[in-house]
Amino acid sequence: MPSLDKRSKKKQRVDGSSGDDEPGTQGARNDALLAKVDPEYLNKPIDIKQGEAKTRALVASLGTVKKKLGESIKTLIDIAGEMAETLSEEHRDEDYHEDAKLAALKNDKIMSQLDRDFRAALDREAELDIRMTTASDLRMRIAQGHQMTNVHKWYEDKAKDKLEEYTSKTPRQRYENNVLFERYRTLVWESYTDGRGVPNIKKFLPREEGDDESDDEDFEFGAQTHNFQCPITLSTLEDPYSSSLCPHSFSGDAIKELIKSSGGRSPCPVSGCDKSLTLGTVHADEGLRRRVAAHVRRVKEGRAPGATQGRTFEQMDLDSEDEDEDDDGEEAHRVKKEMIKAARA
Ligand SMILES: [Zn+2]
Structure with missing residues (x-):
């Protein structure tokens, strides 16, 4: 392959390496170096084999980032659930009004910060999805033998268009059908309200300019409280x-x-x-x-x-200390709650 030969000679000349070029890190370093010396390097026509390898590496590294982000999102859901549970203790003696609870949740400084962080993480995940789809698309075009010169620019432009389309969406359009958002809000709501049924998602994502106006018409039905019972065993759900x-x-x-x-x-x-x-x-x-x-x-x-309601918060803490002696999970939960409480103090 003449084009490859020419390029590896060029690499040797620029970085002075002896030519025992191992694939992977050394190659990546060379590319970075060449891009610095000659910004047009990344825009030169690339052959199928090389292009395929590069785009495959790009998709794989985006996948790694996405996996790590997924872990953080799960942690964030757990923290928000714990936090909401801790906060619920402060409001236990109040009457239950769905809209008042929604407003209190929205106005709480920590919960609203967690909500912003969570949405930002979902946006980041959406961005990674866009980049991965774009890179896969690019990989396919190269494999199909499309003549591509400005490969780097093609990728960036394409990704930028799709990202702009995403950021122009309203929160409702972004999160209404997002499984993780659903997971977050149900856990937070149930933890905050001692297990009351979670209101329609549209109440969490108020209609904004750009949302369908008729969208709000049919959600005023009562929230269903989940009983967490298995229809087969008739006991509490397990796994x-x-x-x-x-x-x-x-x-x-x-x-x-x-x-x-x-x-x-x-x-x-x-x-x-x-x-x-x-x-x-x-x-x-x-x-x-x-x-x-x-x-x-x-x-x-x-x-x-x-x-049957009646135990006060203080009694509950005393009780749980007795009960939890040989229960590691519950003990860990109690310690976590105390840490959250201390952090808020
Ligand atoms: Zn069914």
Whole structure:
């Protein structure tokens, strides 16, 4: 390949390397160096093999960043849930009014900061998705033999257009169908209100200019309180699995066993549901798992909705100290709550 030969000679001349060019770090360093010396270097026509390798490396490194971001997002959800639970203790004796709770949540300094951080993380994730799609698109074009000269510019321009399209969206358009946003707001709401049903998402994302005006008409139905019960075992959900065909969830072992024992396909066990489930249409539901764990804590502390109310916060703390002696999870949770409390003081 003549073009490759020419380039590696050029590399040797510029960085003075002996030519024992290992792929990977050395190559990347050479590229960076060449781009500095000759900004046009990255814009020279590239051959298929080299282009394919470069774009594949780009997609892979974007994927690594996205994975790390995903971990931070999960941590942020946990922190927000803990924080909301701690705050709920300060408002336990107040009457429950959905709109007042929404306003209090929005006006709390820490919760609103967490909300901003969370949305910023989702935006960053959307940006990474855009960059990965653009890089994959570029990789395909190179593989198909498209004549491409300004490769770097093509990538940046294309990504920039899509990013501008994203940032011109309203919050409702950005987050309304985002699974992680849903996970965040349900956990925060239930933790903040001792397990009350979470209001319609449109209340969390008020209509702004640019949103469909008729969009707000049909959401004034009451929020449903989740009972976290498995329709098969009739006990609290364990290792919850959710259906991707209907809004139903089950204890993991119970639904998997049911499907297997029915020859790989079982009608949804919720009466009135006409979906038929396979192992491919149910999935472990991490968001629900967090909500169940918070629910179990509330029940244990006697503050689930409908629970006979009466224990004060001080009593609860004393009780939990006794109960928690041989329970590491609960103990860790108590310590975390105390740390949050101390941080706020
Ligand atoms: Zn169902």
